[in-house]
Amino acid sequence: MEIGIRDIIERNKLKAESFLRNNTKVFIKDIVDNLYFCYIKELYEDWIIIKGFDGKRKGEILRIYWSDIKIFEEYKEMREK
Secondary structure (H helix, E strand, O other): OOOOHHHHHHHHHHHHHHHHHOOOOEEEEEOOOOEEEEEEEEEOOOEEEEEEEEHHHEOOEEEEEHHHEEEEEEOOOOOOO
């Protein structure tokens, strides 16, 4: 079964609601391979508002269109051994 872009966007929106509700750190990679380490601030039908917590976008508030998101997942902390 092939999953279309609309299905992926709808799944990402559902995940985003949970991440926002639980103040979860998020990792996003867009279609031009920009990386975002962020918290979700607001959700809209066509885009998401994020605030960077790390990397070169730390502290920035940005808007990303749902259709531009390639990877959307919970941020996993790297732990030292």
